[in-house]
Amino acid sequence: MKRLLKEPLFHFLVLGALLFAGYGLLNRSVQPASGRIVISQGKIENLRAAFSGVWQRPPTAEELEGLVRDHIHEEVFTREAMALGLDRDDAVIRRRLRQKMEFIVNDLAAQTEPSEAELAEFLARHPDRFRVEPRFTFRQVYLNAERRGDALKHDGVRLLTVLNQPDAKTDFKTLGDATLLSPELADVPMSEVSRQFGEEFTRQLAQLPKDRWNGPVTSGFGIHLVFVEERKTGRLPELAEVREQVVRECADARRREENEQFFQNLLKRYTVTIEQPAAVETKKIAGIQ
């Protein structure tokens, strides 16, 4: 039971229930047919407090009377307007009401800091979002296909021979063609390889044998001879290493989930019928995957 009390979802359901109850009452009270408006002492206090908040002093008796009169005015018009359905077609009112609901949900989600257990579970459930990337230490020699033309393959073979000679004294940096790619990358994450060399190259790099020159490895730029010195596999980090990111992501996910869950719970109370969509609408959805 104690655990249950701490569950945000539980808060949620309680709050939801309260909201529905409140909403039901409100709905009843706006029936203009009831023809009854009660200005409670509590309401008057509210008006007084709101005034004080704005003007930094309590209202005079005359002002308070005006506030009450204005409130009655507002109440009557609100009830009549709602009875006439004036709120229903108003995009601003509808959006505002939706936002109010979302604020309630978001506030609730923000109230409780995720517990250690929750963070650990989140990390375990979303390993890919926090995974420490594979890292590579490698060297590469680039051959410009356009410049070398038909000699490309021949040149590649010759360079590989030179580079793989057991007593090779050749500095690999002096071979190949000019580029803006790093000749030598030490302990770089896979995403960095990919941003420099592109996806195609990175996919191949992951499979190259170590400690020898390999080739050809292709990229959008041409071909490369590659020597992989070290390859660290990716791993799931300890919570302590990525705590800050997990807190951020966990809170964000919870906000989304709870919003969605809240909506889904409400949705259960409705039967939704979607009329046959027009042809253009279908295209719009299909076209932008």
Added chain:
Amino acid sequence: MQRNTRRLNAALAAIGFVLVTGGFSHFAAAQDVPPTQAELKEIEQKKPDYSPYPDQHFPNRVFWGDTHCHTRLSFDDGLMGTNLGPEEAYRFARGEEVMSNSGQRARLSRPLDFLVVSDHAEYLGLADLLNNADPDLLSTEVGKSWYDKMKKGGPEGTQVALEVFLSIGKRQELYKSERISRSVWEYVTGIASKYNEPGKFTAFNGFEWTSTPSGDNLHRVVIFRDGPDRVNQVLPISAFDSENPEDLWKYLATYEEKTGGQILAIPHNPNTSNGRMFALADFMGNPLTRAYAEKRARWEPVMEVTQTKGDSETHPFLSPNDEFANFERWDFGNFANPVVPKKQEMLQFEYARSALKLGLQLDAKLGVNPFKYGMIGSTDTHTGMSSFDEDNFFGKVPSSEPSPERWSEAFFMKADKTPAASGWMLQAAGIAGVWARENTRASLFDAIKRKEVYASTGPRITVRLFAGWDFQADEVEAPNFAAQGYARGVPMGGDLKSAPAGKAPTFLVRAMRDPEGGNLDRVQIIKGWLDAKNEVQERIYDVAVSGGRKIDADGRCKTPVGNTVDVPNATYKNTIGTPLLTAYWKDPEFDAGQRAFYYVRVIQIPTPRWTAYDQKRYGIKMADYVPMTVTDRAYTSPVWYTPGK
């Protein structure tokens, strides 16, 4: 035959050929024999460096980012349908998926390295304050009235947006509260701290100062080098405080004095300033002075030259001999309502190349160049989503997010009530490339400050430029290209001074296409100079072109690269152009007594424009005047030459 096979096998064994993954051609397929020792000796080898650590300190990679991104915290966005806030903006820039303002799933093809959320300082966070019924806002008379109108909705709700826009236009600040500004500002800097991850992603603190006198765009994006400890000591300056850029510079100076931090400003893409961004007079109409020039050069190291609202490198009227000049033009006028139409005489005071030329003239006159700008591109998106790829363009405002109608949407009105600009004119651009060593606020800020940055209209083209007095042609191919470039020359954004007797500037350029993008057509050096008659001149030199095309004696290649774009299918092929271009160039007409600047323009092959992707994906047909291909490009910051200093 048998002998050949045996030799081939032997060759394979000797070489120890490693088969990588399948699917592409192997050297093994080549009819090669193992090279002889004599042949091996002939293999082209360049002179190695003596020091094994020559590249320890200089910038070694390009970081990509957007310095100009608005979210719902900007008054115009929050009241006009942008739901995405700074949090979503950072998430999107970091490569995560977000739900767009129009409810579409959106994600960048590749993450950015940095982002400046640069919301308008004027009424910063207004929509959030109204939605949250912020007690401080509601304690102001106007805040209360806006809130009430919003609550009432309908035409009264719309009235709020109109009142806000009008008051911005008239520069009547309808509420001013330090408490409100502080709470919003601390929220903004707090989100930046949350997403700033040194080494991985840089979230800069910043804002936009929105000076728009009579509709002429003089906006500046302000960027801080620092974190909340310093940045929270101040509040953003707004155009309500002053529309005069000199007051902005004063604010920047005060920030540095007060906090010991660092700050800079980037002028907005100038093409809608109606000749005011680079006017030869100050805000009050007085002739420019040396003091003005010093301040401008001190606080504004770079300018934005390309973004969603068009490209401002140059204009066909200003550069009639530049066949690439007629590019993504927005030259209808300014932002006034109705717009004040553009006049030809305004153009020279609002395009980047011309401003660089005017700068030389002013330098000669005042002793300081006020327009000594490096160049960057950015988006100026008002959706919270920095998007600049042709095939993944999420527009400029929520209404220009992907839809079959967005191309025909009207922006800005002329006096005759016809639209001045339309949706199709939006450019899927731009992006800022920064040469640095680390992805941190300090490292990137310092690079912007020294102008070692460049603009791209979208593709992540890598370009590197060095200028010096004695580079040799073969050095551009040398493995120690960058080390020598820094040791004996200056990179983009740098200065050459007082030429040694008989020498002319020499340049080394390397350009590489986007790893996932279109090939390159050509690399150009664009020179501007101040001649003996004190008149400004410009000239374009093609310094490297693809496919063995000829560069004529006049320095131009007149053969176009061609076009592989299939418009109906929105595809292209990299069968033309080349992935990599290198160039060595020596100025053939150098005069050591004349001021000059040189910048590099890299031209990509034509690819489908975002309009072509829309046409294909929605199965629609746009009007004939809508362009369907685009020639994307990159502009580097210039290198300047100044005689006798």
